[in-house]
Amino acid sequence: MNWQNVVTIARKDLTVMMTRRSLRIALVVLPLGLALLFAQIVARGNFPADELPKTLNAFLFFFMIYTGALPATIASYSMVGEKVERSLEPLLATPATDGEILLGKGLAALVPPLLAMWAGMFVLMAYCDALTHGTLGYLYFPNWMAAVAVFGFAPLLAIMAVAFSVLWSARVSDVRTAQQLAALTAIPGAGIYIALLSGAFSLDLASLAVMCGAFAVVDTGLAFAARATFHREEILTRWA
């Protein structure tokens, strides 16, 4: 693996993506807007002190689910966009390997949304701390659960979205359809949310760790599938 190629491809993709105003807006507005919205709900909800930890955990979790579609949206541009522009052939003609191209594109799709998600989470946590410190008598964030959510669950969700996008890319020929399919990335999170509401399990550190483990297994499988799909010959002879 030539990391210079990976970085070169990732930087090129980032440059191209950041020229799109809609993506720049999505990266800033969605995480920040959701953070401020959830904080406002906490501020106006008059939640009793014993309800607050559960509420804050739920908001942090919802935040991840909602923002989890961002990497898929960006990956759609990265993969399907290249397909639409017919720019994959010259890229595949370079000495870069399939794995380097895939990883470079994956990183470009993963890093900006992940940073945006983290930034939004930190805003959400800091704002909620400021709002609830008086009621709780202590700063609820940071805590272990938040750490696992931010540094474990969020990246795993993002990786899943990107891997899904690579798999769709083989069958989709326009960015709009790919973005619509990106919404499917929210299904696992929505499923977990419904399971939480139905009382199948409660959102605590242990259950979050189990979810992370399950997502890690799924992500590994998806990453292998994506790697198998992203094959030079397949791309040139069947993706078109």
Added chain:
Amino acid sequence: MIEIDHLTRTFGNVTAVDGLTLTIAEGEVFGLLGPNGAGKTTTVRMLAGLIGKTSGEALVAGCRVGDPATARKLRGLVGLMPEEAGLYPDLSAARTLDFYGKLYRVPSGMRALRTERLLTMLELWDRRDDRVRTFSKGMKQRLTIARALINDPPVLFLDEPTANLDPEGAKTVRDFLLQLKQDKRTILLNTHQLAEAERVCDRVGIMHKKLIAVGSPDDLRGTGSAHATAIQLAVVTDAVVAAARAASRADVAVSGNTMTVPVDKPERDNPELVKAIVAAGGEIQFVSGIVPSLEETYLKLLDGEKNDGEKHDRVVR
């Protein structure tokens, strides 16, 4: 530089390239002519290390085609200009070349030098910082040529470089190809622009899944199409026509004061023909050869290939 031996590629039941055998010497510009679906792009993709082969062998710049161990090296040694420009509309021309230069591991200083040289030669230097989406089709096409040359490859594959260009744009690209020819680079040019092949290529091959004919454009013009001699006389009389018919043993066409006589070998048949006409009292004003165009040859060969499906490789060397 390029040695191809019975190279074959099938996709399911469809044979795209069928036993292609060809050698292209170092510094030679070789044109591969053929209609859409003739297997030209598949051939280039195989030779550029983009897709595998079904059978046969090929060596490009010393690298065995289809060998995973040398695939990366092979891709580093060739430049490819695909049929579709495939440029990033939101990158500038200079940034585009820098990106590809990095992937080809061209050192930073060299990248900058080559970028300047190529963009200057292709008349894009003044627009180097403009986004590609603002470029005309011709400018984009020129940029794709620059991209194919950023690694200074000894072997260059150009797939329809003047397709969809206006005459002026096509001329600019053709002029640059002639410049490239001076560099002694080995170039395989896929095209169905016969005039382009005639102007630029040392040899051309006519392909329809397999190679139907190969030779210099001049040689190929005599393949599969008959020569004829046009003779302008002061007056065309019945006696002159009869004499020409007898000398050539062929049908003679008369139009005004000009007779057109089919001949097998002009250098052998024309003196006899002229003698016979003069002996019949003909007063010859002009004699000129009618050489079939490459286009006529191309169409005739392809037509023959499609109609009779014979397995013949007419090789003219």
